[in-house]
Amino acid sequence: MNGRPLLRLGERLRRMGLPVVSPSYEALARQAADEVLVTDLEGTIAFLSPSFSRRWNLDRWALLGLDAFAWVHPDDRDRARELLRQACLPGAGPVDTEHRYLVRATGEVRWVRVRFSDARHERGVRGVIWNCVDSTDERRALEALRFTASHDRLTGLPNRRSLFESLAAGAGTTCGLVLLGLDGLKAVNDRVGHSAGDDVVRRTAERLTQVAGGDAVVARLDGDEFALLVRGEERAVGQAVAVLAQRCVRAVREPVAVGGRSVVVTAGAGTALSPPGAAGAAGAADDAQDRVRALFQHADVALSAAKAAGGDRVVPFSRGLLDARHERAELAADLRQAVAAGQLDVVYQPLVDLAAGSTVGVEALVRWQHPRRGAVPPDVFVPLAEESGTIGDLGAFVLDEALGAVSRLHAAAGAGVLVSVNLSGHQLLQPDLVPLVADTLARHGAAPSALCLEVTESAVVEDLSAARETLLRLRSLGVRTALDDFGTGYSSLSYLRRLPVDKLKIDKSFLDDVADEQGVAVLSGIAALATGLGLTTVAEGIETDQVARLVARAGCTWGQGYHFARPLPEAAAREHLARQAARGGAQNPLWRSTTA
Incomplete structure (x- = not known):
């Protein structure tokens, strides 16, 4: 470009009442890596660098006199205008910000880092300089890292850290927590393979999300454990958690089709409630952390009780369960000695x-x-x-x-x-x-x-x-x-x-029905099976003379x-x-x- 278009441009800007950019600044901007805008205090465009034009596929001359803020996302526009004005206050230095930019041709939203610098009184520019850098890729990479840090990779659900932070932030409401532990996942991994186990986990995550709807946050805590968080008024949360836990247990119980076969796992669930904390009080942050830890502990105590009872059930937390856990911990310490x-x-x-x-x-x-x-x-x-x-x-x-x-x-x-x-x-x-x-x-x-x-x-x-x-x-x-x-x-x-064993000890439960004709038939079948495999059978739990005779008649070797x-x-x-x-x-x- 020679100097004549710039002279005509300068005359045009003067007629529009806009700051005039000198040819020397044009030459500098042409070499700059950043995209450069020059506007007046209200954001009216007086100059676009060639790099800005290429980046956003815009005609740099057709945009002169238009509002630069028209391309800023509506939710960010007022703040961007205010920051530009701050940069132009007496004694103020450059102001950095980051806002979203709307690509008019495609509707795409991208992020741009901007530095506002007041050059209205500088020779050669006489306007507000916008130094712009597209930061979309960096921001997306950062958001991906943040997502990875706060979400489970297999299911895409929030992870333990994310759930903990969410709980800590809810100091002003009652929180209800459902901890759900899958029973039988290891057996699926061993029998069908870990990929099948992963399919079961993913399908479980989908079911729990569907059951929760918009009423609860669903998270995966580790291999076979999930959590659901409910917030609200205390009575409503208590009822919601009880219903939600039962629905989750029923949903998990449904067969899952993996690798061309039907797989069934069950789940035990423990539930607990945490009342609202004293928001805004001294030490409120510490109080929130204590409440979260207590809530997790209580739900975990209840989950342990559900598993101990055989799983596939819901157990709500009670003080008695916690006392029993403390007693077991004390007993475990004594056992070591x-x-x-x-x-x-x-x-x-x-x-x-x-x-x-x-x-x-x-x-x-x-x-x-x-x-x-x-x-x-x-x-x-x-x-x-x-x-x-x-x-x-x-x-x-x-x-x-x-x-x-x-x-x-x-x-x-x-x-x-x-x-x-x-x-x-x-x-x-x-x-x-x-x-x-x-x-x-x-x-x-x-x-x-x-x-x-x-x-x-x-x-x-x-x-x-x-x-x-x-x-x-x-x-x-x-x-x-x-x-x-x-x-x-x-x-x-x-x-x-396949097992190299010598003896088969028959559980006492088989002897409970041995007086029944079918019970004897079952016991006889087990004894015959063991004999065929060359094993000695041992019947456990013989307590009466009648049972002893029936067990011997069924073919058991020892008692x-x-x-x-x-x-x-x-x-x-x-x-x-x-x-x-x-x-x-x-x-x-x-x-x-x-x-x-």
Whole structure:
């Protein structure tokens, strides 16, 4: 461009009453990387740089005299005008801002960073300079990072951090929280694959979002846990949370089609309410954080109770649940010290050959005599040991005590008896289990064939391949193994055929209906199955003479229960075995022990 158009332009600007841009400024603007506008104080355009024209595909000459703010997004326009005026106040320096820009041709909205500089009194410009840079890509990248930081990648739902911040911001309202934990997701991952598990999670997220509608915020907290947040007036929130939790549990229960098959998972839900805080009060921020933590804790306590009750249900928080959790935490701490304090004992319950009437083995069972609470039941402290991570120490203690007693029990019996020790699912999957068993056997000089390790059906199916590998290694030591509580889990012939076990312990629940014709048929079927696989069957929980006879008639090999003997301290167990050895067995194959 030569100077004549600029001269004509200057004359045109003067007639319009606009600031005149000198040819030297035009030359500078032509080289500038930023898009440059020059306007008057009201935003009327006096100059557009070539780069501005190219960026927005505009005719720079046709826009002269038009309002630059017309291209600013309506929601940002008033603020942009005010900032331009601030930049022109006496003594003010440049003012930086960022606003949205409307691309008239396409309707696209883009972001622009702008620096307003007052040059109305400078020679060569005499106007307000807008230095503009398109910041859309940077802003979108930043928003993507923020979204990733605050949302779950798999489902797109808000994550734990986002939900926590949302809760903390709602100090002036009652908050209701539903924590939802999926039951059976790990089994889906193991059976069908992790991609199928991801499909289940995504489908669950869709269902929960649909159920919540616009009444709740849905978030995914971790692998199998979701949360729903409701805000409002206290009574309304309480009712909404109760209804919402039930609807969510029902929605999750519906089958999900993944990989050409139908998969079913269930969910347990815990609910809790948090009343509004004292907004604006001193320490309100700390109070909000405390309220959020308490709300999460209460809902988690309720969720734990729902899972403990079998899942697929809703449990609301209560103070009693919290007290019970505190008591369990205290009990767990005491359990860690119980071994060293000498509070744990091992007792032995006889195993009886139903046909011969003789004691063929004993099962080692642990007992805890708490100094203040008295006897703590095993069904309380054993799950507690698993939860608290002390089950390994507890299991090692029982194994050591039982193998230490083998030689004394054998001396009393006059012949070898089998000593059974229970393994938890946690122990079964520990890499040091087999070395621990081998070392304990060697330390006590006990024959491996004298030891039977019992694992529950549920522990085995948790990770079938790993369990099978461990059982094979135990068998290579010469140790026998038994599948405990058969019938309480999947009771699948396909996995039973793959497991290297020697004995099948039938859960007591099958004996409850043994007097019924169908109950006997079921028990007979299990016994026949075990016999066909070369397994010894052990019926647990025999408490009456009638049940003992029916179990024997059904084909079970061994029996165990109060009908024969209660768990006995080692000295009493030795006496029991000595009496049996002295009698050479029993005249009646279904004898009642004198120590029962």
